[in-house]
Amino acid sequence: MKKYEQLTDSMFYIMAALTKPRHGYAIMSLIEETSNGVVSIGPASMYTIIKKLLKQDWIYLYDNSDSRRKTYYLTDKGKEVLEAELIVRKRMIEIAENGLREVEG
Amino acid sequence: MKQTKKITSEGLAFFEEKDMKKLRKYSLQGWHVYDFSIRGYKLEKGESRDYIYNIDYRFLNDDEKEEYIELCAQTGWTHIASDGDLHLFRANRGTKPLYTDQGTKVEKYAQSGRTMSKVVVPFVLITVLLWIGEIFSSGIVESILFTIATILTVIALPLVWATITIFKNKWKLAGRKGLVTFVSILPILLFCVAAYVVFFVEKREGTIIFLSYMLFGAIGFSYLISLVTLIYQKVRKKAVY
Numbered sequence: 001m002k003k004y005e006q007l008t009d010s011m012f013y014i015m016a017a018l019t020k021p022r023h024g025y026a027i028m029s030l031i032e033e034t035s036n037g038v039v040s041i042g043p044a045s046m047y048t049i050i051k052k053l054l055k056q057d058w059i060y061l062y063d064n065s066d067s068r069r070k071t072y073y074l075t076d077k078g079k080e081v082l083e084a085e086l087i088v089r090k091r092m093i094e095i096a097e098n099g100l101r102e103v104e105g
Numbered sequence: 106m107k108q109t110k111k112i113t114s115e116g117l118a119f120f121e122e123k124d125m126k127k128l129r130k131y132s133l134q135g136w137h138v139y140d141f142s143i144r145g146y147k148l149e150k151g152e153s154r155d156y157i158y159n160i161d162y163r164f165l166n167d168d169e170k171e172e173y174i175e176l177c178a179q180t181g182w183t184h185i186a187s188d189g190d191l192h193l194f195r196a197n198r199g200t201k202p203l204y205t206d207q208g209t210k211v212e213k214y215a216q217s218g219r220t221m222s223k224v225v226v227p228f229v230l231i232t233v234l235l236w237i238g239e240i241f242s243s244g245i246v247e248s249i250l251f252t253i254a255t256i257l258t259v260i261a262l263p264l265v266w267a268t269i270t271i272f273k274n275k276w277k278l279a280g281r282k283g284l285v286t287f288v289s290i291l292p293i294l295l296f297c298v299a300a301y302v303v304f305f306v307e308k309r310e311g312t313i314i315f316l317s318y319m320l321f322g323a324i325g326f327s328y329l330i331s332l333v334t335l336i337y338q339k340v341r342k343k344a345v346y
Binding site: 008009010024025028040041042043044045046047048049067068069070 | 161163168171172173175176177179180182201202203204205206208209210212213
């Protein structure tokens, strides 16, 4: 599989939220709710990243019947990228967990 | 009819944050911005409010603009006015910022730099071509080219300066320290070269000599102004306390 540059945290959250069709504000609310308010993405950052993901073909415009609240959805390519990223991030956690276990032990 | 007034901008490329703080101060006094004016902002009188302000640079077509403004409104940022790629927003204090992510903040200045470059690069090219034409022509043609080129140079210098500053803002956010330092000392370097030509070169004619004089004057004058402003502000602060 083609190698991708590592996603930024914000991109990762947004792509994870777009495993279902959602509009910008719904993505923001979901991220904020599921992280108990720890992670929050501002509207300008959100919009810039949505445009970037569209350009990369990682998401697509799912429904634009309401032009003020367009919904977006992950493409197959986007899903692949997210899955690959998930493996990288899982490995990161593993390293930290193992390291901490050694400290404790 | 509502009471209105205009205030001037300090120059968004240079003092974006200062401008936004100034708008907040005016809002605390009950003067709220409602539009851009040619050289700054239009304010109208209302009740005192603790509003914060933010500028965003972004190319948007009508359809995108609607969506973007709605997204900002949902998070508490009211769109005030747009001027081309420039969008001004207001929110209550404590509202989550427009930008939360370093990478996208860099994009903001990259976008604004690209927009500026589209105007400034051709402008500078034309100016340079006119100067080259001036060097290789004579008589009346030379005089005409000289006049036009001089006027264009006077306009081009601050434009180039502003564009470089925007890229500097971008590099600062992106952590490109070397480039930031280089751009910061560039005017001092140019000033020294120009000063050398002005004071130590015997020849008093020719295009290069003339351009050096212009550069010397432009940079020297802008440093003088910032120095005077700085002293004035220091004195005024002392007078207040």
